[in-house]
Amino acid sequence: MKTKTSDSVAELGDIPPDVFRKHLHQLADWIADYREHIAERPIAPNIKPGAVLAQLDTAPPEAGTPLDQIFADIERIIVPGVAHWAHPQFMSYFGCTTTSPGILAEMITAALNVNAMTWRTSPAATELETLVLNWLREWLGLPDEFSGVVYDTASISTMHALAVAREEASTSVRTLGLSGRSELPIFRIYISDQAHSSVEKGAIALGLGEHNVRRLASDSQFRMNVASLREAVASDLRHGFKPLAVVATVGTTSTASVDPVGEIAEICAQHQMWLHIDAAYGGGLALLPEHKSVTDGWAEADSFVINPHKMLFVPFDFSALYVRDIERLRRLFTLTPEYLHLRDPAGAEINYMDYGVQLGRRFRALKAWVVWRTFGREGIAARIREHVRLAQLFASWIREDPRFELSAPVMMGVVCFRLKNADDKLADQKNSATVATINSSGNAYLTQTKLRGRIVMRLGLGNLLTTEEHVRRVWEIIRAAA
Numbered sequence: 518m519k520t521k522t523s524d525s526v527a528e529l530g531d532i533p534p535d536v537f538r539k540h541l542h543q544l545a546d547w548i549a550d551y552r553e554h555i556a557e558r559p560i561a562p563n564i565k566p567g568a569v570l571a572q573l574d575t576a577p578p579e580a581g582t583p584l585d586q587i588f589a590d591i592e593r594i595i596v597p598g599v600a601h602w603a604h605p606q607f608m609s610y611f612g613c614t615t616t617s618p619g620i621l622a623e624m625i626t627a628a629l630n631v632n633a634m635t636w637r638t639s640p641a642a643t644e645l646e647t648l649v650l651n652w653l654r655e656w657l658g659l660p661d662e663f664s665g666v667v668y669d670t671a672s673i674s675t676m677h678a679l680a681v682a683r684e685e686a687s688t689s690v691r692t693l694g695l696s697g698r699s700e701l702p703i704f705r706i707y708i709s710d711q712a713h714s715s716v717e718k719g720a721i722a723l724g725l726g727e728h729n730v731r732r733l734a735s736d737s738q739f740r741m742n743v744a745s746l747r748e749a750v751a752s753d754l755r756h757g758f759k760p761l762a763v764v765a766t767v768g769t770t771s772t773a774s775v776d777p778v779g780e781i782a783e784i785c786a787q788h789q790m791w792l793h794i795d796a797a798y799g800g801g802l803a804l805l806p807e808h809k810s811v812t813d814g815w816a817e818a819d820s821f822v823i824n825p826h827k828m829l830f831v832p833f834d835f836s837a838l839y840v841r842d843i844e845r846l847r848r849l850f851t852l853t854p855e856y857l858h859l860r861d862p863a864g865a866e867i868n869y870m871d872y873g874v875q876l877g878r879r880f881r882a883l884k885a886w887v888v889w890r891t892f893g894r895e896g897i898a899a900r901i902r903e904h905v906r907l908a909q910l911f912a913s914w915i916r917e918d919p920r921f922e923l924s925a926p927v928m929m930g931v932v933c934f935r936l937k938n939a940d941d942k943l944a945d946q947k948n949s950a951t952v953a954t955i956n957s958s959g960n961a962y963l964t965q966t967k968l969r970g971r972i973v974m975r976l977g978l979g980n981l982l983t984t985e986e987h988v989r990r991v992w993e994i995i996r997a998a999a
């Protein structure tokens with residue numbers, strides 16, 4: 518093998534170690550500078566679809582390209598073409614972003630590049646996954662009967678939870694499937710009109726049918742209406758459907774409202790329905806002792822999903838699914854090809870590949886372990902507390918300005934608000950146009966959503982680089998744009 522010490526590509530094998538080291542040092546500085554000066558960048562590019570592609574060489578690379586040139590293209594084309602989620606005035610979605618310890622851990626994960634499919638393929642990856650899942654379970658106050666597994670996203674977590682619910686209610690769907698089985702009832706799943714579309718996607722993937730997910734009108738606070746749930750279940754039973762599951766949300770996508778999980782749990786118990794809690798965003802609030810009431814009813818659930826990449830400062834992606842008696846999930850998905858029969862004969866190990874569809878699995882636990890150890894529960898809670906305070910502060914400014922109104926109660930780091938106008942249609946246009954103007958300015962970034970059929974602006978706080986000063990600036994930008 519020819520190895521060169523210059524900044525060129527070796528003919529075989531990896532790039533030369535000294536070249537790698539040089540780029541690693543440069544990259545370390547680049548990342549540190551990026552974090553330190555991110556507030557000076559425009560948050561998002563004001564470009565049309567295809568604009569990035571138009572600047573790139575679209576022909577597949579036949580010969581190798583020096584890394585210097587590739588990094589120059591990253592600086593010139595790629596970085597200006599992304600939305601900078603880590604910018605402190607990016608307040609879209611849940612405003613969540615990475616952290617410096619998270620970035621360091623991701624670099625190590627990339628270097629190790631292990632596959633966490635079985636214990637043997639990387640014992641530390643598996644055991645660290647168990648450890649961080651146990652920490653998180655303790656922080657969430659979930660009972661010990663719950664065990665977890667890490668997936669990429671809440672959509673995947675919820676789909677797996679509903680798969681267990683389906684198997685429990687019908688048995689042998691794993692082996693026989695659903696089609697052609699007239700003995701099986703039509704299952705129904707209940708959610709509020711504020712629930713995330715991942716529930717419908719799960720139902721589509723599992724052959725349960727999108728139309729069998731019933732979206733029930735939420736109450737005045739955007740929570741699931743328990744009376745409507747009771748009626749829907751009773752009506753479905755009268756019409757021969759089989760109520761399968763309720764997905765209750767803690768921290769809904771638009772307003773971060775919290776469904777009355779305790780009351781929902783009672784209805785689930787009464788009708789032997791599976792209770793899945795989607796706490797993808799709001800679950801993190803449980804780390805704050807003063808918000809413990811948010812955990813009401815969690816202990817009664819069958820399954821629970823939280824995305825620590827939303828509120829708990831772990832870089833995207835990391836979703837934890839907890840299932841009461843997780844053996845039920847394992848029984849549903851365990852299936853071992855011959856080449857993976859490298860198992861401990863005593864069965865003492867956990868093989869996370871058994872707990873879902875995926876075989877190959879990233880070593881996601883490392884970044885959670887590094888971030889959570891760096892900040893500790895206290896540090897994480899303090900940062901979330903600050904985001905909630907900033908959201909309340911922003912809400913107080915909205916209340917004081919007669920041109921605006923709050924569109925939903927402020928529960929967490931999310932504020933929905935709206936420019937008032939006697940003409941609803943005109944108000945919709947103005948709110949939508951204000952968000953578009955702000956987002957194209959590059960100085961702030963918000964989302965718009967629809968509540969009760971009306972367009973509202975939405976601010977999400979979750980970035981630990983965001984300070985009160987940034988929120989104040991964004992408020993000024995909103996007022997100017999309005």
Ligand SMILES: Cc1ncc(COP(=O)(O)O)c(C=O)c1O
Nearest residue numbers: 670671672713715768769770797
């Ligand atoms: C409440 C809720 N559940 C589920 C999801 C889906 O999350 P994911 O992107 O991890 O699939 C979201 C996304 O924002 C969400 O807000």
